[in-house]
Amino acid sequence: MHRPAAMRPAKGDAPLNSWSIEQVASWLASLGLPAEVQESFRRNAVDGGDLIGLSDEDLVSELGCTALQARKIRHQLTQLGVAPPPASRAPSAAASATSDAPSAPPATVALGTPAAAAAAAAGEPDPRLAFQPADLQRYQQLKAKVAELQGLQPAAKVSQATSHLESVQRALVRAQQQLPPLQEALEVEHKHIQKYSGEKMSLTKVFTTKKHQETKLAEAQAQAESLSKQIAAAEAAVAAHQVELKEARLQLAAWQDKVSELSATQRELEQHVVGMFSAPAWRASARQCELSDRLKVLEGQAAEAARGVGTYGRGAQLLGESNQLLAEAVQGLQQTQMMTMMDMGMGIGRPGFGPGFGGGGLMFDFFEIQIIQRSNDAISVAANKAMEATSLLPGLPQIDTRVLEAAKMGIFQNILFGGLGSDMIEMMMIQRSMRDVQTMVQQVGEARTWAQSNLAVYQHKNSEAQAAVAAKRGELESFRNAALQAALA
Incomplete structure (x- = not known):
């Protein structure tokens, strides 16, 4: 028995997937099905979207239809271009009303089109039925405003x-x-x-x-x-x-x-x-799920690469600044060494210890202490930066900051005893401090090279990841644009 023309989907009618519960019941009545079948559908709140997703088993076991009634309903749905949903995507109306477990929404297909059955079999919704008219209208308005x-x-x-x-x-x-x-x-x-x-x-x-x-x-x-x-x-x-x-x-x-x-x-x-595209029909789209899932993976990889760029970039910066400060400290120690040699050569050494005596030695001591103090401060800051880089970068080549502490101690002793000890003792302390600092310069330099190498790797990864994300977003956007254009055609 064919349903009346008023119940056939025609141009301007509401899509099948948007039918209300009462519209579904009226359609069943137009098929000549008894009132108890109609009441069963009402009791289980079966609307148009549920109707499309019902399997033959659902019709019999959950809604109480006889096998003949189920075949009749299936035949009429097939005439409308609705193919039986795959078993994995066929939630029953009763189960959806009584079970807490979420189920995949049914795929929506076009009514009365040759490609409808193929689209449904592929698990892809038909764009002409998968969108609400109000949503399409708003989409067109926004597109026009953007243009x-x-x-x-x-x-x-x-x-x-x-x-x-x-x-x-x-x-x-x-x-x-x-x-x-x-x-x-x-x-x-x-x-x-x-x-x-x-x-x-x-x-x-x-x-x-x-x-x-x-x-x-x-x-x-x-x-x-x-x-x-x-x-x-x-x-x-x-x-x-x-x-x-x-x-x-x-x-x-x-x-x-x-x-x-x-x-x-x-x-x-x-x-x-x-x-x-978050509607139930599109959440069941295999293609959209594939593109969205892959995009999330790529975005995660891009975020990880960006973090690597930031981390290794910061580490390389800290090590570069540390190296610069240590170089300044070495330069200061070299100046102090030169002044001490001049002090000794001019015969204006410290009273009682050097070859000469007088006020000149005290003046040299004053300038030496100023330079040494600046070197000491530079070493302290350099050590802190190197330690920060070590904590920031896992696997960083070892930087023995104890060497810096030893260098600082030598400088401290030089300041403490500089006015009391001989120029020869001062020279020995300066040379020891210089060796310690130069050792640290080498270690920090090697660590910086390592950090810069890793930074280059992460920069390359980040560039590739960003390109992959852009490409995948383009694919997803193209998929959605094609669906929207088909819906508006």
Whole structure:
């Protein structure tokens, strides 16, 4: 028995997978099935999405249909292009109502199309039935808005507006800079006018004629008038540039708002698409699951590579800074050694110990202690940086920071006994400290080379991982775009 035309899916009708429980019951009634079958479907809350996913076993064992009734329902569904779901994807309506265990949602296929059965057999939903009309409408609206905003080229307009704003600012500064010298010149001419007019004119008669004074007065007045006009023009230019500057700022802000609007709309579109493809039918899509799972793996690999770049980059930086500080310490010790040799050669050694005596040795000691103190500070900071790198990088070649402690102790002894011991003892202490620091320079240098080598490896991994992530995202995006285009066709 065929159901009435009113129950056939036609253009404009609701898709089968969106039927309500009552619509399913009405369809069963149109097939001539008894009221108890309809009531069983109502009791188990079977809607259109559930109907598509029911297996023959579900119809008989869970919904109480006879074998003949089940075959009739299956025949009508097949006529509508709905193939039996695979066993692994066939949740029963009753089981979904009573069991807490999640089950894979049924695949949705197109009704009345030759490819529908093949799509269902492949476990892929038909795009024309897998989306809600409201979601597709919103998708089209967001796509159109993104296209409209991109057509405005807001990023390029922001760049142009920024350049225009900077140009206006420069013009305003130039106009403002013209005012002070003009105002100063006008003030000078006003003084000239006062000098050659009024009572002051009679005081100058001793030195010049009245006609000459009148000429000077006229010149000063003319110059003052000219300067006043120039000042007025400069002030007008400043005012005009200030207005232009305000407009330029408003224009820049408007285009920046467009850039923000475009970014927000693109994010909303991306989130909307993700939501559309999170529907039960698409969660059952083998292709989408494959692409999404692989993308997650690649993103994890990219994140791990990025962490490696950050870790080894930081370690290499610390070791480089440590090496630089140690080199500075060696340089300071070499300077101290040279000063001690000069001290000994000049015969101005420490009283009672060196070949000479006098104040020169004390002056040398003062400078030596200053240099040694700086070297000691550099070694302390270098040791801390090397220790931080050691804790940061597993497998780092060993850096024996005890060598630095020994070097610092030698320097400390040199400072402590420098004013009391002989220059020869000081030389021995400096040489020992230099050997210790140079040993550390070698160790830190080797560790830095190792860290830089590992950094290069992780940088290469990160580059490859980022490229793989971009490619897989492109595949997933292409898959979804194709489905959306098919749904809108």
